[in-house]
Amino acid sequence: MSALTQTERDILAGIADYLIPEAEGMPSASQVNLASELADRVFAVRHDLVGPVRGALGKVPGLAGEVAAKKLADIDPEGFHAITTVASAGYFMSPKTREALGYPGQESRPFDPDKTTDYLEDGLLQPVIDRGPIYKPTPGL
Amino acid sequence: MAKNPGGRDEVADVLIIGAGASGSVAAAHLAKAGFSVVCLEQGRKIDASEYFGDKPEWEVTSQKQWHPNPNVRDLDTDYPINTDESDVNPLMYNAVGGSTILYAAHWQRFIPSDFRVKTMDGIADDWPFTYEDLAPFYDQMEEEMGVSGLSGDPAYPAGKAPPLPPLPINKIGRKAAEGMNKLGWHWWPSPNSIPSKPYRGRNACVRRGTCLTGCPEKAKASMDLVYWPDAIADGARLITGARVSKIETNEQGLATGAIYVDRSGRERRQRANVVIMCANSIGTTRLLLLSATGKASNGLGNSSGLLGRNLMMHPYAAVNGLFDEPMESWLGPSGQVIHSMEFAESDPSRGFLRGGKWQVMPSGGPLGLRAGYSGKALDDAWGANFHKNTLRTFGRSFEWGIIAEDLPEYENRVVLDSTLTDSDGIPSPKILYRNAENTRKLLDFHVARAREAMEAAGAIEISHTSLMRDCGWHLMGTARMGNDPETSVVDQWCRSHDVPNLYIMDGSTFVTSSSANPTATITAIALRATKHMIANRRNQEVAA
Numbered sequence: 001m002s003a004l005t006q007t008e009r010d011i012l013a014g015i016a017d018y019l020i021p022e023a024e025g026m027p028s029a030s031q032v033n034l035a036s037e038l039a040d041r042v043f044a045v046r047h048d049l050v051g052p053v054r055g056a057l058g059k060v061p062g063l064a065g066e067v068a069a070k071k072l073a074d075i076d077p078e079g080f081h082a083i084t085t086v087a088s089a090g091y092f093m094s095p096k097t098r099e100a101l102g103y104p105g106q107e108s109r110p111f112d113p114d115k116t117t118d119y120l121e122d123g124l125l126q127p128v129i130d131r132g133p134i135y136k137p138t139p140g141l
Numbered sequence: 142m143a144k145n146p147g148g149r150d151e152v153a154d155v156l157i158i159g160a161g162a163s164g165s166v167a168a169a170h171l172a173k174a175g176f177s178v179v180c181l182e183q184g185r186k187i188d189a190s191e192y193f194g195d196k197p198e199w200e201v202t203s204q205k206q207w208h209p210n211p212n213v214r215d216l217d218t219d220y221p222i223n224t225d226e227s228d229v230n231p232l233m234y235n236a237v238g239g240s241t242i243l244y245a246a247h248w249q250r251f252i253p254s255d256f257r258v259k260t261m262d263g264i265a266d267d268w269p270f271t272y273e274d275l276a277p278f279y280d281q282m283e284e285e286m287g288v289s290g291l292s293g294d295p296a297y298p299a300g301k302a303p304p305l306p307p308l309p310i311n312k313i314g315r316k317a318a319e320g321m322n323k324l325g326w327h328w329w330p331s332p333n334s335i336p337s338k339p340y341r342g343r344n345a346c347v348r349r350g351t352c353l354t355g356c357p358e359k360a361k362a363s364m365d366l367v368y369w370p371d372a373i374a375d376g377a378r379l380i381t382g383a384r385v386s387k388i389e390t391n392e393q394g395l396a397t398g399a400i401y402v403d404r405s406g407r408e409r410r411q412r413a414n415v416v417i418m419c420a421n422s423i424g425t426t427r428l429l430l431l432s433a434t435g436k437a438s439n440g441l442g443n444s445s446g447l448l449g450r451n452l453m454m455h456p457y458a459a460v461n462g463l464f465d466e467p468m469e470s471w472l473g474p475s476g477q478v479i480h481s482m483e484f485a486e487s488d489p490s491r492g493f494l495r496g497g498k499w500q501v502m503p504s505g506g507p508l509g510l511r512a513g514y515s516g517k518a519l520d521d522a523w524g525a526n527f528h529k530n531t532l533r534t535f536g537r538s539f540e541w542g543i544i545a546e547d548l549p550e551y552e553n554r555v556v557l558d559s560t561l562t563d564s565d566g567i568p569s570p571k572i573l574y575r576n577a578e579n580t581r582k583l584l585d586f587h588v589a590r591a592r593e594a595m596e597a598a599g600a601i602e603i604s605h606t607s608l609m610r611d612c613g614w615h616l617m618g619t620a621r622m623g624n625d626p627e628t629s630v631v632d633q634w635c636r637s638h639d640v641p642n643l644y645i646m647d648g649s650t651f652v653t654s655s656s657a658n659p660t661a662t663i664t665a666i667a668l669r670a671t672k673h674m675i676a677n678r679r680n681q682e683v684a685a
Contacts, residue, residue: 018523018524019523019524019527020523020527020528021524021525023524023525023528024525024528024529024532025528025532026528026531026532041197041198042198042201044198045193045198045201045202045206046201046202046205048205069519069523070519073519084523085201085204088508088527089200089201089508092200092506092507092508093197093198093201101507101531101532101535102467102536103471103506103507103535103536105197105506106194106195106199106349106350106351106471106473106506107349108195108347108348108349108358109347109348109349109472109473110345110347110348111308111309111337111348113289113305113306113337113338113345114306116306116307116308116309116310116337117291117306117307117330119310119315119318119330124315124318124319124322125318125329125330127322127325128295128321128322128327128328128329129293129295131295131325131327132295133295133296133298134295134296134327134482134483134486135252135253135254135295135296135297135298135482135486136252136253136254136261136486137253137298138253138254138256138257138260138261138271138272139271139273
């Protein structure tokens with residue numbers, strides 16, 4: 001069952017495109033299917049957001065994205081915060097967004113455990129070693 | 142009427158309350174030594190496939206169901222905590238493995254002076270043992286946990302090398318180190334209980350950087366993976382969903398076991414010859430206060446009046462630096478990549494006593510970075526600025542996190558809340574905690590130095606947070622140890638001065654807090670106390 005009605009989804013899409021437009025080489029919210037797809041993925045793992053988002057959307061029927069966003073920020077900060085959370089979380093989940101951002105996600109990046117001490121080979125750590133101990137010894141105290 | 146589990150009239154040799162850091166160490170070693178062990182854990186067993194670290198939903202779930210603040214998570218397995226009168230929110234996780242499920246695995250020892258604060262600085266108290274007394278147990282814990290690190294850190298006495306090679310320090314670690322070198326300040330590649338190679342059934346770290354929300358790779362050394370398979374194979378019985386409401390005692394004042402509520406809502410009794418509390422400083426205090434009797438009307442084991450007092454939570458500040466180059470600052474481990482103990486020791490000329498530990502960690506994903514814009518004006522935070530801000534900062538910054546050593550303050554404490562309860566109707570704890578003047582001065586000094594370190598590293602923008610409210614990872618000090626029953630709750634072997642078969646092995650026993658992350662010390666002390674219990678089993682007084 002969908003978390004939002006089509007009417008609610010349309011309002012969310014308008015607000016999301018105001019919040020996240022196409023600019024600076026980055027896609028807009030609608031270009032990554034935020035309101036039609038990614039929002040549902042957010043709601044699937046964050047049921048607590050459904051109520052506040054629906055409540056907020058119900059307060060701005062028929063309003064265009066910018067007007068709706070500014071009104072909600074004024075009259076329903078909690079609901080507006082829930083909408084911005086869904087919008088930004090869904091947006092950054094999109095592969096298209098991540099590619100444009102140069103962010104591969106929290107990917108698996110194995111490493112050679114026997115080649116992790118480059119700071120010993122290039123001398124970066126040497127000044128610390130050369131200064132010697134910095135702790136206060138306590139034997140006998 | 143309370144029943145024994147399964148209708149059996151079992152009297153365990155040892156009953157452990159809590160399957161977290163200390164309880165897991167005690168359970169595994171006692172079971173291996175032939176003790177019959179029962180552990181009551183209010184949470185459940187988590188499977189690694191439940192973690193979101195390898196899924197796109199990772200960040201948005203980290204803000205709710207995988208948040209370290211139980212009041213934010215609001216899970217059935219948690220108990221709410223009243224923090225209305227606290228500067229800091231306590232953080233924890235309730236499950237098999239306890240808070241090691243969500244910890245960052247910074248496996249840092251305390252420094253020698255931490256155990257001699259009274260002698261060296263004339264404040265607080267000395268511990269009843271020294272760094273040298275604890276060193277062999279630090280060594281053994283590093284072996285059992287599979288710590289990755291580089292030996293020779295000049296902030297510590299020479300000792301045994303960690304069993305595994307260090308993890309990479311990545312670009313952010315190198316950048317931070319370059320700044321520290323310009324200033325002539327200490328830094329070192331950090332020890333983490335995260336294996337750089339496959340280790341004792343756990344996989345090698347692959348740097349997802351999601352340690353703080355559970356490791357989907359089964360790499361990070363959380364206690365559910367490190368200890369419980371062996372403990373259960375050795376006969377320990379782990380009962381999950383068991384919410385303890387009271388430690389019971391007999392007429393002689395000896396502990397006889399515990400009453401708990403199972404997930405069917407039934408009240409049950411588990412009898413035992415010895416009870417070990419391992420529920421963290423807040424949970425242990427809560428249960429011992431709830432176990433008040435006619436003879437111990439202000440809480441079990443509380444003839445000193447110090448139970449719940451001297452709570453320490455390590456106030457945390459952060460200095461963020463933005464650089465004009467990409468550094469992949471989301472890349473793990475997370476985990477600490479480098480740390481600094483340059484200002485960990487006391488220097489009275491600074492206007493305060495004791496010190497702080499610094500560490501560099503990855504910055505996480507773009508959603509977390511966006512959280513910093515939540516208070517900004519609409520036009521500043523959204524529209525084209527949304528992209529400008531993200532592109533300018535994401536992957537190009539890192540943070541020096543600063544852990545402040547907070548000193549034991551009598552008025553900082555855990556009490557029972559008068560109205561708040563958990564879902565079983567058991568009274569919840571309330572935290573009364575304010576930062577002392579010494580702590581505030583300490584944080585101011587360290588933030589100023591860390592800003593200098595960022596500038597030296599070449600940061601083009603520097604910002605800081607003087608005190609994070611959600612920072613109370615390190616819960617310590619509410620049942621301090623000592624030799625004098627009038628000024629301490631337990632002795633150096635973690636045994637109650639009042640109840641000879643009641644032990645407290647979590648961070649409650651800490652006399653002072655150090656500035657280092659405490660889990661290495663919590664477990665080393667638990668291991669030391671457990672070995673002492675095993676060696677002295679014939680002398681252990683138990684209820685008839």
